Amino acid sequence: MLIGELAQKTNLSRHTIRFYEKLGLIQVPEKSRRKNNYKEYPEETLSRITAIKEITARGFTLKEARGIITLINDGTLDPQRAKKYLVKKLKLVQKQMDDLARTKNNLLIMIDQCDTGVCDVTRLVREK
Amino acid sequence: MLIGELAQKTNLSRHTIRFYEKLGLIQVPEKSRRKNNYKEYPEETLSRITAIKEITARGFTLKEARGIITLINDGTLDPQRAKKYLVKKLKLVQKQMDDLARTKNNLLIMIDQCDTGVCDVTRLVREK
DNA sequence: CACAACCCTAGAGTATACTCTACACTCGTT
DNA sequence: AACGAGTGTAGAGTATACTCTAGGGTTGTG
Known part of the structure; x- marks a missing residue:
């Protein structure tokens, strides 16, 4: 091919x-x-x-x-070794998920603030 | 400074x-x-x-x-414009979260398989 | 035989967010 | 005056996963 x-x-x-x-x-x-x-x-x-x-x-x-x-x-990848590897990866993935969840919450809050007129992002930079 | x-x-x-x-x-x-x-x-x-x-x-x-x-x-960032921007970002974040959730599930399944002796990753490559 | 469509290698470019190196000047202390 | 620590610029290197370009040979069709 x-x-x-x-x-x-x-x-x-x-x-x-x-x-x-x-x-x-x-x-x-x-x-x-x-x-x-x-x-x-x-x-x-x-x-x-x-x-x-x-x-x-x-x-x-x-x-x-x-x-x-x-x-x-x-043939070196026995189940125990594989599991260790996967669990390590799982922790990383979980961390990324947690980070994203925080980001999402922040976004939701900011979006809400856009409606109520208090834009958080704006405040961040305007305040000196 | x-x-x-x-x-x-x-x-x-x-x-x-x-x-x-x-x-x-x-x-x-x-x-x-x-x-x-x-x-x-x-x-x-x-x-x-x-x-x-x-x-x-x-x-x-x-x-x-x-x-x-x-x-x-x-001073160009009015609430409506900001909201549009934030919602767009929110969608991206949501997509990343979904992807990660799928990855996490796959990892959990594979970790489980390590215990029951049927390692999925192994199967992936072994099968020709 | 021209031409499109395929194949080869080596290496550069893209995107993101740094991180570090080289080389040179300046400052404060001994 | 020598020394370490601080500062300046420009540019290269790191990591990930491609994506593309340049320059060249090969194959098949009209």
């Missing part, structure tokens, strides 16, 4: 695919090149990209995705 | 303060320099930075903060 087909099937741009290669998320064995130097992507790449997408959709970064995939392929 | 004092009072690094200057979030009139070329920051800068901090703490970016401050100083 050439990069164009892969891009179309994965709904990623060629640029993104090459970018993933640079990051080491995808590997193409140097041998699997056509005579014209075009890269021949194995079927695996498709499921690899699916995995990357599913992992990142779960809130992991690309680097983390690479780490996870490597661990799994090495 | 020199930059060192300002940095100490605002709890920002000198670098950050200069960075804010570059972004136009803070202005120092060219006249208010000491003979030795040191910048003399007016008291206002302190409240300006406080405003920036409070605005960004509410989930706005630095650019947005600059925009808000400019609008307010221009």
Whole structure:
């Protein structure tokens, strides 16, 4: 499979695919090149990209995705280790959620103040 | 007030303060320099930075903060306009919260699977 | 054989918010 | 006068995830 087909099937741009290669998320064995130097992507790449997408959709970064995939392929990712990793991530996500909740509250208050005529943001800057 | 004092009072690094200057979030009139070329920051800068901090703490970016401050100083920021702006931001925040909630659920499921022995992340990559 | 549509690499650009480095001048103290 | 600490500018580096450009070769169709 050439990069164009892969891009179309994965709904990623060629640029993104090459970018993933640079990051080491995808590997193409140097041998699997056509005579014209075009890269021949194995079927695996498709499921690899699916995995990357599913992992990142779960809130992991690309680097983390690479780490996870490597661990799994090495067979080093036992449930206990995985759990530790996931719990750590969960805490981060929870923190982000808390931050956003605070932000949302602030926004709601400010929006309300816009109606009652006391705009908080305005006050912030006007007061010297 | 020199930059060192300002940095100490605002709890920002000198670098950050200069960075804010570059972004136009803070202005120092060219006249208010000491003979030795040191910048003399007016008291206002302190409240300006406080405003920036409070605005960004509410989930706005630095650019947005600059925009808000400019609008307010221009007196152009009437409640209706402000409300529109805030509601738009609220929607973005809500979207981020929804995304994070989904991520959190996925994490919880995966963590649970670690205990029951069916690790989802593992499955993702193992299946070809 | 021209031309579009594909492929290759290397590297720059975008966005956000810093963070740090290099190099040079200035201030206060010893 | 030497020293550390403070200040100035300009510009590079960090992190994340792309996105695009330049410059070049290849393939297939009319």
